Structures are given as C-alpha cells and as structure tokens.
Amino acid sequence: MYFSSWLSQLYRGFSRPIGRTTQPIWVPLSRNLMLGSQRKMPEFSSFVARTNTCGELRPSHLGQEVTLCGWIQYRRQNIFLVLRDCHGLVQVVIPQDESAASVKKVLCEAPLESVVRISGTVISRPPGQENPKMPTGAIEIKVKTAELLNSCRKLPFEIKDFVKKTEALRLQYRYLDLRSAQMQHNLRLRSQMVMRMREYLCNLHGFVDVETPTLFKRTPGGAKEFLVPSREPGKFYSLPQSPQQFKQLLMIGGLDRYFQVARCYRDEGSRPDRQPEFTQTGIQSLTEGLLQYAWPGDRDPVVTPFPSMPFAEALATYGTDKPDTRFGMKITDISDVFRNTKSEFLQDSLSKPQGTVKAICVREGAKYLKRKDIKSIRKCATDHFNQEVLPVFLKANSNWNAPVAKFIEEEHGLELTRMMELQEDDVLLLTAGEHAKACSLLGKLRLECADLLEGRGVVLRDPTQFSFLWVVDFPLFFPKEDNPKELESAHHPFTAPHPSDGHLIYTEPEKVRSQHYDLVLNGHEIGGGSIRIHDAELQRYILSTVLKEDVTLLSHLLQALDYGAPPHGGIALGLDRLMCLVTGAPSIRDVIAFPKSFRGRDLMSSAPDSVPPEELKPYHIQVSWPTDSEAEKGSLNHSLHPES
C-alpha cells in the first residue's frame, strides 16, 4: 500500500571520469531533447521579442521575416556572422551596401560574444555554399536591422567546445562555460528527464511532491552534517544529510506515495525506501517504469524488468556490490584445483578461514598486455590490498608460464583450462586469500584490465549500452572494522530485515540479510533503497541492543512509529550520477549548473569566505583559530564539502 520513493540529488565529491563524452556540435536542442515522440513541441519564443530561435531555422522558413536574439559566435571577413542562442547557430549576411552602413557598423564592430538583436529575411544559401554539418546550413539571414543589446569585453577563453580549458578556469568563469553546447545540452536534458520523472510519478501514478525542511536537528552519526548556528546561544540546526527521517514521518502522516527531488548535504553517498514480500517488487517495478518513461527518446529504449543479483553473488563473481555487467571476465573460484598443491603459499592461504584461490581470465591478454601493464597490475594489488597477484600466461604450446606453473600438475592444468575455458594467449590473474578480500582485489583488477585493453583498442564496454542491475539481499550488519565483535549497519539502522531472516535478529544478527536494494548502471550505483522498519519495538531493539546507539536523538521518530506507522519503503536515485552516465559526461560537475570544486570551494565567488566577528555575534559563535601545527595537519586532512 503506502510507499515513499524519492529522487535524491546525491553529491559524491571528487568523481573520476566515466565513459566518453559525446560532444554534440550544434544540433537543434529542441529536437534533440524531445523525450517522447508524441509530445507537443514547446514554444520557445512565446512572450519574448524574438520570433524564432537561431537553431530552429530551416528551408521551410524561407522568405519569412524573422527577429533573432543571440550572441555573436564568430565573424568572417566582415561579410558573414554566426549568431548563437541556446537552440543553435545561424549564419547572418552582413549587408555591404551604403544604405545599410549603420547595420554593418553594429555587426562588424561588436566584439565576439556581444548580445545583438537582428531582424531580416530567411534566404537560401547560394548553390555550393550549403553546410550539411550545420542543421541551419541550408539557409542564411539577410539582415535589415541590427541592435547591439550588450557589448562583451575580452574573454578569458573562447566559447567553443574544441577549445580546451582547465577545470579551474571553467569553474571560475562558470557563466561562460555554461554557454558551451555540451553544458547547454546536459542541463537541458537533465531538466527534461526530471520533468518526465515527475509526470510519471504525479500524473500517472498519483504521487505527491512534498518539500521537507533544510534546517533540522542533527541525526545520530551526524558528525558529517553541516551545522548552522542559530540565534539561541549554543543551539545549532543541522543541514540533513538526506530527508531520511522526513520521508518516514510523511508515511506515518498518511502522505501515501510521497516523492521529492531532494538535496543531500554530505560528502558521501546517501541512502534512501516497505512491508515484506509484496513491496520490494513494487518499488523495483516503479523505478523501472520511471526510468523507461523518462529515458531520452534518441537512445535505445530501456528494457524491463532489470535483472537482479544477490550481494553475495555480485561479490563472488564481480568482486564488488556494483558490477559492470556489460562484459565478462568473471571471477572463478579455483580453490579445488589447488587443494593438494605443493605450493606452501597457496596451501597456507587455503588452510585459513574463508581461504580461497581465485582467478580472472584476460582473453588474449598476452597480445595486449605489456610487461609494464602486468607490473602496474601487481603494484595495484599490493598497494590497495596488500596482496600478491600472480599472472599466468598460457603460451601457444599450452605450457604454463608462471611462477606457480611448477605446482600445477598436468591433470590440474587441464581442469583449470576446462573450468575457465582457457585458450592460447589468454592471461590468468590468480590470487589466494580470504574470500571477500580476494574477490575485491580481482574485482578491482577486472576493471583495471578493461581500461588497459580499451586503451589498446579492444571494445569491452559499449558506451551506447546501458546495463541496469538490481543488487539485493545485502547483509543487514557488518562487523565494525576497528572492533569486529561489534556490529554496525551496512546501510542505515532503519532498514528492515529480510522476512526470511527476521528470527535471527535476536540470536545471530550478523547472519541477517536486509531488505536493502541497490540499482546499478554500467558499474555505477545510481540508486538505493530499502523497506523500512515500521515496528517501534524492533527499531528500538536494533538501535539500542544490536547497535548500542544513543536513541535520545531519535525519540521523535521512535515515538512516531508507535502511532500506527504503515509498512513503507522507497528508493533514492542519484540524479547527478544518472545524468553523467546518460550524457557520457566525464564528471558530475558537467551536469550541475554551479558545482563546487572537489575541495568544496565555489571558484566563481570564492566561497566559503571570511566573516567579520561582528556578524558572528548574533549567532553566539567565535572562530577558534588553529595553532600552526594544527593548521598543518588540517591542510593534509582536508575533507570534502558536499552539495551541488
């Protein structure tokens, strides 16, 4: 019955490049952005002084008198000028006759990127001068009047996508960077996709959009929340790291089918959320329908339902909770092959608890991987996992070329070849150790190898392919890293236990699976959610007995659960990451209008900024200036500042 789903805007701080940027030249955004074929075209020139946008003009407009507004993109020999608006480019012919001297003067003297308004007639370009690469390339404008609306001074960089600028310069002059075709496309596509999601939720499925507060009480474990001093001495608000509590309170308040495009203030991911059996499926179907409905019309349609994989399988096969299922190179457990090996190292590993020998196979690796690649792979293993990885090359003569080779008896070699379908020139990367650690290592190396192979021209991951995957059946608790005898929540303490494991909560909580689910796209987590605990007693037991948390900070939520809380759950989608994948942008900063730098600074306005002591007074705070030694330590320890 009741459920909440929401689309949180998650900020992940520093992001590494993902995929390739598809750099569109000026295709008409209006057409490009149409997300459903049957939709009515919006009127882009209603209520304004222009009659048309620059980018929309076609031979069908021939002979029409038009008024256009835009920026001067470039000028050729004082004869042609290209005018740009957010819908594209159009060529304007500068009149050369005496009678139009004033028009010529305006158009020839205005610096590039100045704003002008022109009016004139749409005419055909002379035969042979058409530009088939430009959507408006068959026509040009014969100008009658021109008016300089605002002049532009010398630019710090050219507004052309092919002109490379540093990221710092782009962020400092963000308002100029936003004029690029790529940024225009990304932000407009984002707006359109979010609008489609809203239509799906509100208009098709009766969801209600509720805004929740930004200034709230801090939550347990809220050390990562921003504080906002109030005018009451010593009292602070907190910027909530997610609308986590509010969505539960809305469910308890009977606001069935709530969603929100929310902001999360935190430098980590944030997690978002119903009763048992029947609900997880409902939320998953809803999310699939939502993405299918909102997907850009110019891509392959989203196929539903998405496949689903238990966390344990994801870890064992891909070494991660967010597998990129666009390619194989799966992890194989080859422990049995080495049960009776003479290698002490392998024997030793196998004898430990959860000890395994595992491998991935890089097909034709011997052809593509160079000596330095193998070296860097081994270095990666020792650096990040403090663990050895052994490369095994299968040579043409089917001999094994590896330090471990001497321990592989012929019978076992054949078994290994069969198990992993080994062929000539394949390279095996083998490791031994504790199950989860060995899997994580090989999961990491699998992605490293994919990068290396793609660098050599092998196509493993089709950038036009979108592989969605549900990862389910996560553990509810993990042992704490610093004290493995205590447990902590794998996601958050409000996640409901898996219905089949409910009885274990009181006896073997570490074995309980949760009703948390992650949505993964091409190896990136784009969403996560859970069925929530709606039983106040169970929630209290988990918080105080299992997790040993201080429950006073959550008393309002625990109290609310007592008053007829309906079973509920939901999901949060990370719009930044999703838009990154859809547009192929290298960084989430390319899908956000005014992003912070990865140090949390706004390079345009240089925020955060100093505040004079008298302005701190009403908030009853003063700055504790660090000593020199503290300052030094602090600078190494700079943590990320959330928000987008």
Place this chain on the structure above:
Amino acid sequence: MYFSSWLSQLYRGFSRPIGRTTQPIWVPLSRNLMLGSQRKMPEFSSFVARTNTCGELRPSHLGQEVTLCGWIQYRRQNIFLVLRDCHGLVQVVIPQDESAASVKKVLCEAPLESVVRISGTVISRPPGQENPKMPTGAIEIKVKTAELLNSCRKLPFEIKDFVKKTEALRLQYRYLDLRSAQMQHNLRLRSQMVMRMREYLCNLHGFVDVETPTLFKRTPGGAKEFLVPSREPGKFYSLPQSPQQFKQLLMIGGLDRYFQVARCYRDEGSRPDRQPEFTQTGIQSLTEGLLQYAWPGDRDPVVTPFPSMPFAEALATYGTDKPDTRFGMKITDISDVFRNTKSEFLQDSLSKPQGTVKAICVREGAKYLKRKDIKSIRKCATDHFNQEVLPVFLKANSNWNAPVAKFIEEEHGLELTRMMELQEDDVLLLTAGEHAKACSLLGKLRLECADLLEGRGVVLRDPTQFSFLWVVDFPLFFPKEDNPKELESAHHPFTAPHPSDGHLIYTEPEKVRSQHYDLVLNGHEIGGGSIRIHDAELQRYILSTVLKEDVTLLSHLLQALDYGAPPHGGIALGLDRLMCLVTGAPSIRDVIAFPKSFRGRDLMSSAPDSVPPEELKPYHIQVSWPTDSEAEKGSLNHSLHPES
C-alpha cells in the same frame, strides 16, 4: 528574448490569519484534485498490495473483491468500522458469525489509528442506511480477511478535523496532524498546482529547471543570511536568501528561460526579474498564463489579463502597495474642501510640504460601528501612526456630527457630500498630514473597518473571489529612514530603472521609477519581479555612487555582466502565500509539511539543538556564551528564523 522566472518558496515568519478555512469533509481527493478536466486519472493503486483506495469506492464497484489498506478511523458497537486512507473513508462490516471469529478479533481489538489490511466484497448498504454526506456512503465492505499491520498506541489527540488542538501540539505531533483531511488536501493540492506550473513552463513554453546551490558566498547586506561554518578555519558559507545572483548568472550563461522552485533562507520577503518596453509585458503575460493553467479546476477560472496599477495610485487610493481590490472604501483627497478652513489643525497640516486632508467613507457605518469600534480605530491611528483620525457621522438630518463639523461651511459640506457620494448613516474617517503617511494610515483603517463590518455580518470581501492586480512603477530608491539624505534600494540594487527615467539616474535618482512589479492577490503580495540591469557600468554606478555599497562582495557578478549579459528579467511567486489563499488556510503553516514555529523551532524534534564542543571542532568555532545581562536582552530580541 531571454528571461528567467522563478517560483521561490518564500517564508514570511509569523503570519496572521487570512480568509476562512474551508474545511472539507472527506471528499474524494482524487476527484477534487483534478486540475484540468481533460486529464487522465492517475493510478493510485499501482505497484502496491491494495486493489483500490478506500475513498474511491462507489456503487459501480458493487460485487468486486477488493483489498484495502488504511487506518481505523472509528468503530461502532463492534459491528461497523470506518477505514481511512488519504483518499477518503469507507465503512467496513465486521463479520459476526462463528467461522470468522479471527477476523472479528483483529478488527475489534485493534486500537483506533492502527493500520490494517482487509479484503472483502463491495456490497450495497441496506435501504435507508445510505449516507449521502459520505462519497462512499452508498456501499460498504463485507470483510473476508483482515490483518493488523501495525498497532497504534494511545493518541495525544483525535485525528478528526472538528477536534480542536493547540498549534504547539499540532506541530509537536506533526505526523499525526498531517493525517487530517485538511492537511492532506492542502499538501496534495500544492503538489498538483506546482506540477501544473512545471508543465506550463517546461512542456508548453520550453523553460529549463536548474537547481542552484544552497551553500554560497554571503551577499552584501547579508547579515540576515544563515552562516554555515566550513572546515577551513574562519571560513563560512552562507545560505543564500534567494537565488538572486544565480538566476542572473544563468542568463549570462545562455540558459534562456530558466525557472526553479527554490528555497529562500531569510526572515523577510525576497524579491525576484529584463530589457525595456517589450519584456515586462512578456513576464506578466507568462505569469498570468501560468496561474490560469495551474488554477484548481473546481474554482472559477482565472481571467486574464490582470489589471495593473502604478504604485503612486495604489498608495493614494488604497494606502498600500498591495491593495485588496475586492471592495471599495477608497481614499479620497479632500484637501480642497478645507483650503480656507478656520481649523488651525487642518490649516497647519495643509501648509506643510505634501500636506493633505484625506478621508475614507464607511458606508452605513453608523449602523454597524459601535462606540468602542470608533475608539479602537482612533487608538490604532495613534498607536501605529502617531496620528489623529476624526470620525464624522452623517446623521439623518444631513447634519454633521463631529468636532470638525463647525469648520465645515455649508457650501463645503455639500461639496464633500458630492465628492464622496455620502448618504445617510455613512461614517467619514478623516485625517490630515503628509500625503504618504495619511494614505498609509487610512489604508490600514480601511482594512480594520472591513474586519469590523464583516464581524457584524456585512459581506465586503467574497472569500470565493480572487482579485489579481499588478502593481507597477515603484520608485527605484527610497530615502533611508535614519538618514534621509542617503538613498537605499526600494527592492534590490539589481533592478533596472524605468526606461523613461533612465536619464534621471545621474541627476535626480530619487525621482527614478523602477522596472519592478508586484503581483497582488486579495490584498496579499504573492509575487514580485523586475527587469534587471544588464549593463555592467550602470550596475557599478548604482552600487558604488548612488548606494555607496562595497562592491567587492559582488565582483563575480559585475565581472559576469561584462561578458555579453543579455537583457533579462523575471518573477518570483511565493508558493506558501499563494497556497494559503487558494486553500483558505489560516496560516502558511497549514500548507507546509514540516513548518517551523514562529520562533524558528521545530517542535517535533526540538531543533535547533545543543552540539557537544568536540563536534564544533572540525568547523573551528566555539560558542560565545552570553553573560546574564546579554542573555536577558537577547530573549526579548528573539528574531525569526526563516525557512520552511
């Protein structure tokens, strides 16, 4: 061409009751909320375990097997039970036969407000037992199975609209208060209207929805902005009081047609924004179309265009910049009548600069206004304006009954009667003084009198009538109150001067009108906007020479204006206030899910809250505890904390 409009969510702190609450009993929200007649009905039971909502069942469902989920609203003699969900109420017949003993037990023992799932058959109520006041009153449910999903403990108040609770209790148990029919209606209508606005802007007119940052640099005059300490010693972010700068930067960045449903962090109104002549009209038409499109389908349609009134006229006629034009009682300048009066008081007032004598006429006031009313009107005048107001009663014999009467010569009395169309039993409220002050006083008394008359049963302001009005041609600057020789912005320093007055900026800036416009509905400002300055030189001149502001805090904006800023403008609508007027809610807290109390506290979670010193450390701040005498002063001086 370019323009930005946005829908800011403004918070006005403490709000006084406006209009009457129309308390709907459980009308089916689904139908009630349909905002356009041609729209497809959303599916409220997709992806969930119920087959139907409680509120939607009608005789057309007779014989259907249904599964419903909801809260137990009440129970009668263990025979009937009323189940509630957010779509309404339905009657459930508790089975009495032996074989259904377990179902009976569940339904009879569960406390009120517990959550249950039932399944059964829709049957007709026995003849004579139908309830025509209840939308589902013709049918009831014959239950087959029942399951208790969550039990409810004893409630702090009953979830019935007619049970009165204090506002503090409502806010403390907000999640229970949200279950009321009124709150459900308000929040769902708000979601629907905002969705319609989005459709109008995005789908019909090609606007782009861009989210702007919440953590930013403080702005000049930002003493009212919340500060957010960063991990850099002494450096602070600020929660922007409006996306004021961002919307301009987006225009400069070529993000033509931007809008946002934004939050403003400030305890005052906030103001929102293009080139000359052709643009103000465009924004006004857009806003009119937007409201017309988004208006609830069950009200009278919004008629466009809205009337427009210059600020000077609004002040002279209604004594305010937000006139309630649903009723007359206009201010009349009667100075000429008293030019040669013998009253020293009046003569004295008229001889001063801008000196006037003005009056409003309360029709049939002698019938309705009691002696104590007149006393309270006079007290209001002296308390708020330190000014005398003289009541003049026009008696049946057409004699004047007032202290000033003796100064009114017959000729002038007739003139006054003619000018103000006076009739028997009318009461004249007369004042003398400086033009603006006299107008403000009478504007205030006009509303006081309307309240008094309506308290006596006279209908002046039809609560179902919506009178929109544009107020335009505001002054660009006002003299500072504490130093009238200096000027300050009437709205904000980015507002463009009126094109006809542009030349006066350098000579007589106090005479320049602005391109600011306010949208007024029934005497409340629901929106405001302006055409912005796009010329960097003019902006610099106004900031530094006219206003004597420190421009360093705005250097990024001034720099941006230099790089081909297009002419632009826009508007911000206050959604809280608008929803208040549409729903007739007495307070904006009734159209916000989790409002703060008027002292800025969250009564549910008791935020703001104390933070232990070790959690302040990463932000390099410490609390400056006030001394006892400061604390005392502070408690009297508690200022409002914005946000919703």
